[in-house]
Amino acid sequence: MIYQMTIYYGAKINGDVIYSTEIHIEDCTKFPKDIDGNIYRKQLEELIIRDGFNPGYFEFGFLTKSEYENRTTKDNENSTNYKISK
Numbered sequence: 001m002i003y004q005m006t007i008y009y010g011a012k013i014n015g016d017v018i019y020s021t022e023i024h025i026e027d028c029t030k031f032p033k034d035i036d037g038n039i040y041r042k043q044l045e046e047l048i049i050r051d052g053f054n055p056g057y058f059e060f061g062f063l064t065k066s067e068y069e070n071r072t073t074k075d076n077e078n079s080t081n082y083k084i085s086k
Contacts, residue, residue, distance in 0.1 A: 009040035017071035
């Protein structure tokens with residue numbers, strides 16, 4: 001059983017993480033067999049468009065912890081916390 005998990009997802013240009021998201025999942029007793037990154041991609045695409053850039057220039061995907069920690073844009077973060085229950 002998985003009780004806690006952290007997921008890193010981001011948008012990269014030339015291997016540099018420009019946009020990223022960190023998802024913490026706690027107290028999971030039921031978890032889907034596969035995780036679809038489209039939800040995270042859509043959120044990042046909206047941010048990229050809002051900043052005036054073209055999402056087509058970015059490479060989207062799950063990140064390693066090292067990639068996330070070494071991202072280039074650490075100082076301008078927004079945090080959003082969601083509480084999900086049954």
